[in-house]
Amino acid sequence: MNDVVTISEKEQGLKTIGQISYAIHAVVAVAAVLPGIQASILLLLAAFVLDLIKKDEAAGSWQQSHFAWRIRSVLWAGILYIVTSPLYLLLWLPGVLAWAIVSLWLLYRVVRGWVNLNSNTAMPR
Numbered sequence: 528m529n530d531v532v533t534i535s536e537k538e539q540g541l542k543t544i545g546q547i548s549y550a551i552h553a554v555v556a557v558a559a560v561l562p563g564i565q566a567s568i569l570l571l572l573a574a575f576v577l578d579l580i581k582k583d584e585a586a587g588s589w590q591q592s593h594f595a596w597r598i599r600s601v602l603w604a605g606i607l608y609i610v611t612s613p614l615y616l617l618l619w620l621p622g623v624l625a626w627a628i629v630s631l632w633l634l635y636r637v638v639r640g641w642v643n644l645n646s647n648t649a650m651p652r
Contacts, residue, residue: 534647541590542644544581548574548597549641556637559630575601592650593640600636604629 534542551574575598582594607629615622643650 537584538588538590541581541585541588542647544577545590545593545597545644546641548578549637549644552597552600552637553634553641556630556634560627560634571601589647589649590644592652593644596636596640596650600633600640604633607632 551570555568555571555574578594578597578601582591582598585591585594608626611622611625611629613622614625640650
């Protein structure tokens with residue numbers, strides 16, 4: 528039996544913002560893995576700022592965990608990209624591999640979060 532979960536108009540608006548944010552995260556993560564295709568860091572920053580601005584509206588709801596999930600994902604990915612950037616600048620191949628691993632990790636978090644968002648499920652802590 529299919530259980531249909533209905534959500535309020537406010538929750539639907541937050542879910543739409545989540546969809547947009549996850550889509551931007553996915554574009555950046557996929558582009559970072561594919562050679563020759565680099566999405567702008569500005570895209571990721573735009574999604575990050577959007578999440579920071581809207582996270583308070585989700586306080587107390589199941590979507591609060593998604594905002595926290597996306598914000599933590601961007602912060603950790605940013606830290607990992609910065610830490611591995613000397614590899615990229617000094618030794619090209621190890622840097623490319625390190626960035627690919629970070630990007631795949633980010634893509635995993637995006638897919639996992641997006642799936643949960645689509646099923647109206649909170650993210651685990």
